[in-house]
Ligand SMILES: [Fe+2]
């Protein structure tokens with residue numbers, strides 16, 4: 109729907125175009141049922157980065173303070189990309205596997221239910 | 229010449245209707261350009277019923293009397309070192325949040341009502357809006373004066389207008405009002421006059437004002453009393469504009485319904501800040517967020533919307549979600565601020581044992597199950613000298629701009645994710661309400677100034693977070709922010725009260 113506006117065909121400036129991020133795109137990552145991290149986090153990251161970098165640098169940087177972080181069995185982790193189940197390819201770049209600007213990646217760790225099992 | 233004294237009704241008629249004139253050499257549409265573009269049809273402005281008749285001379289006289297009393301109390305408060313008599317220094321953080329988050333909205337309301345006070349063809353509506361705009365200007369001034377005394381004794385007050393325009397969580401109330409003010413005049417009136425001032429006002433002001441009363445803050449309480457009669461007028465205006473639009477033309481009904489859906493959701497999301505203030509920031513609690521929400525929203529809105537049903541208006545679309553969230557909202561909000569306490573201009577802390585017990589009692593279905601273990605872990609980390617702060621910036625909702633800390637109510641430990649694609653780009657939301665608002669007017673919300681994205685684009689000062697927080701936000705690092713424990717606020721407070729740690733004092737007091 110168009111905005112009801114006093115000028116015809118009103119168009120708004122897209123403030124978060126990928127071009128504004130100096131070669132990076134924004135990637136969101138959330139760890140399901142671990143709300144000690146109150147919300148998913150946001151990273152500026154190159155679309156040319158391999159997923160391995162997400163796994164080895166970004167995710168530990170964001171979530172390693174959690175007591176269960178060291179117990180994660182990464183082979184058992186269930187991933188979602190923008191709401192759809194997905195299997196990351198560690199060596200392919202983000203762009204190659206459809207992780208585009210402002211994509212949301214979620215991961216679930218079955219068996220790890222947060223602090224005292226409370227989902228935190 | 230007759231010397232007869234006019235009664236108030238006649239005076240008001242002369243002030244409004246009688247000052248209007250026929251437009252003979254300009255078209256009506258040219259003079260009132262903004263009256264029709266939103267699709268609202270007004271056939272007869274003479275049907276407008278003045279919500280509250282107050283002439284300028286009585287307005288000045290009445291307000292001057294009120295303000296004389298108000299400033300006498302402020303003076304007494306300052307002379308008696310009233311700041312030392314609040315329940316606990318933690319309380320002051322609630323009014324830091326008020327001054328940075330709410331008082332600037334009074335100023336925005338002044339701007340907004342002054343603007344729409346020019347746009348309506350009906351002179352009665354124009355005058356009523358202009359009067360409200362004067363009230364709002366007085367509100368921001370008196371609030372600043374009420375709180376300025378605290379600025380001499382506590383940190384975090386000094387840059388409130390600057391912070392309002394820049395700091396991440398303050399973008400939530402700011403963008404809410406920017407959204408309303410950049411809408412047309414009728415939508416502004418539904419957004420602020422009706423939704424905010426009429427439906428939600430008790431949820432905002434009662435907690436802050438009773439919170440002040442319960443915590444020994446005479447300055448803020450007195451401001452609250454002095455604004456009460458103004459608020460009564462604002463509520464009447466909010467209700468009149470809705471009824472007037474609905475009675476003017478049946479085509480207005482679906483437009484008004486959509487605005488009500490939108491603005492009650494937008495307003496409710498802003499009130500997230502109030503929810504956490506009530507449950508976590510008041511050392512002496514008034515009532516829980518849940519209790520307040522039940523009284524001031526569930527009961528009050530249900531009867532209001534029963535009344536409006538005769539116009540074909542229904543309960544706002546997302547009311548059910550708001551009701552479901554009432555047992556979680558404040559805890560999720562406080563968790564956000566605790567996570568990012570290093571980036572806030574007020575202090576955060578973990579509740580004491582007694583406060584945890586109060587939360588368990590007030591939230592029997594949720595607190596012990598979902599939140600207490602989280603807090604106990606955080607307390608343990610703090611005791612080990614590793615107070616938890618989230619090291620990474622959060623994902624924000626495109627519409628309400630709050631970090632995505634809300635969860636799906638069927639699965640309350642799972643973050644609620646919503647997404648839209650528009651014009652080749654993804655947009656993310658915290659809820660159906662926020663997503664639907666975007667989907668209806670994407671060209672408006674593609675412009676959201678999301679603090680996290682702005683930082684990553686390099687628009688908020690240097691590359692380091694210290695530069696963003698210190699220089700761009702003007703937070704005094706290590707002073708205004710971080711945990712209450714170990715803060716200069718706490719240290720001063722303890723010095724005033726014979727070096728007794730605030731925590732022990734609280735325990736003894738109860
Ligand atoms: Fe006000």
Ligand SMILES: [Fe+2]
Pocket residue numbers: 425458459462
């Ligand atoms: Fe008001």
Ligand SMILES: [Zn+2]
Pocket residue numbers: 497625626627628629630657658659662
């Ligand atoms: Zn939202």
